[in-house]
Amino acid sequence: MKLQMVDVLGQYSHIKADVDAAIHKVLESGQFILGKEVGEFERKIAGYLGIGEAVGCASGTDALQLALMALGIRPGDEVITTPFTFVATAEVIGLLGAKPVYVDIDPRTFNIDTHLIERAITPRTRAIIPVHLYGQPAEMDAIIDISRRHGIKVIEDCAQALGASYKGKKVCTFGDVGCISFFPSKNLGAFGDAGMVVSNDKDCAARMRIIAAHGSRVRYYHEVLGINSRLDTIQAAILGVKYAYLDQWNAARKKAAERYTAMLQGTPVVPPYVLPHVDHIFHQYTLRVPRRDELAAYLKQREIPHAIYYPVPLHLQQAFAMAGNKKGDFPATESATAEVLSLPMHTELTEEQLTYITDSIKGFYAKH
């Protein structure tokens, strides 16, 4: 059986004619940089989220950087985030000369533990970046409440959670800025790198647009130091077609997740815990499993793709030595890195494939 962790080409085959036509339209227009498809797609995402402003950029990583720059994060500032995330979340903090201050995770959801945030706040704290990991929203009510009481900004890392909602409201719309990634494997994936920042603050959005264009509003007049981070027109055209399927694709992922969880009942694996008041869109289906590395080797033998998101927490990465952390600082994160295992998750999974994968896991635990 041919299994894949993500199936970007399967999706493409269903909508090939429309995607190809959209690409050709851009090729024929010659408007490769900031063509009209970029603005059209920005308006689609703003409408989808019910947010005032959306600014395309080159990646989810750049989206985070633009947000931090527009909110005035400078060297010496502290930004609170989770150590259990993709490197980009904290990388941009460090690149700007600020310090990532980590807060451990809630072991059930793998998201930042909001009960631990306040003790990490210091007079230098300027912002907090919650990550909606694997597609499950972080506890936004508590995060917004803390940020208001302490006068700190909130940047939501929505890279893995476009379309997820918390108490009926879409993630990306709670904080000062929401950051989206359209990396090909994301729930709404481009055919290359792409990203977006969204905000209800017009001034902040305008600053992000300026920073993304070399700090200029008018060509060759530079108000601030900026970067070159534009949403590519071809990617915007592709995303403009794929966007129409986002909710349907998210529903397909949720259905696959439900099947996995039902089929894995009776095994010692711990299925994803879903908060009762959220809509989790299952960017990843991540289990907590006993004897993780042996199970991973067994799945490999049976040609079942799987992944460890993430094997090393950020506070123990060499690149973040400047944050001054050590082993043992964030025990919930450290045990998660030793126990998590993600199974294939995409919109094209069949019942037969799900059965094969889960039967293999059952087989492993029956033998071991």
Ligand SMILES: Cc1ncc(COP(=O)(O)O)c(C=O)c1O
């Ligand atoms: C949580 C998180 N933040 C940020 C990013 C960065 O996005 P990109 O790869 O588009 O730069 C990713 C994904 O790649 C991610 O998973």
